[in-house]
Amino acid sequence: MNMNNLMKQAQQMQAKLAMLQNELAEREVEASAGGMVKVRVNGKQQVLSISINKECVDPNDxxxxxELVLTAVNQGLKQSQDMVQQAMSKVTGGMNIPGLF
Incomplete structure (x- = not known):
């Protein structure tokens, strides 16, 4: 393989990764903690919304x-990270390239 082919492949992968980043920013996952707290997270690991069921709001507790909010947020972030990892492995052929996302 010559250097020109390697450069072309690197540029193609870079273009695919840029497209994937834009696509992942539009994707969302939802996580829930016991159905009482729901969180929506996008592929950039940004929390988009948190919904809290009125029944779980107790000023004495x-x-x-x-704890429910923390659990839902962490689950949402984990699902988003898994979604990104899965999409990235399709582009990189399973190679783990640190620092891409």
Whole structure:
């Protein structure tokens, strides 16, 4: 393989990765903590919304609500990261290239 072919392949992969980044920014996942707290996260790992069921709002038990929110956010971020990882492996052929996302 010559250097020109390697450069072309690198440029093609870079273009595919740029397209994938834009596509992933539009994708969303939703996670829930016991159905009481729901979180939407996009492929950039940005939390888009948090919905809290009125039934779980108890001024005497704020700690439980905080735990539900934390759980839902962490699950949403994990699902988003998994979605990105899966999409990236299709473009990179399974190679783990640090720092891409």
């Amino acid at each position: 704020v700690a439980s609500l905080e």
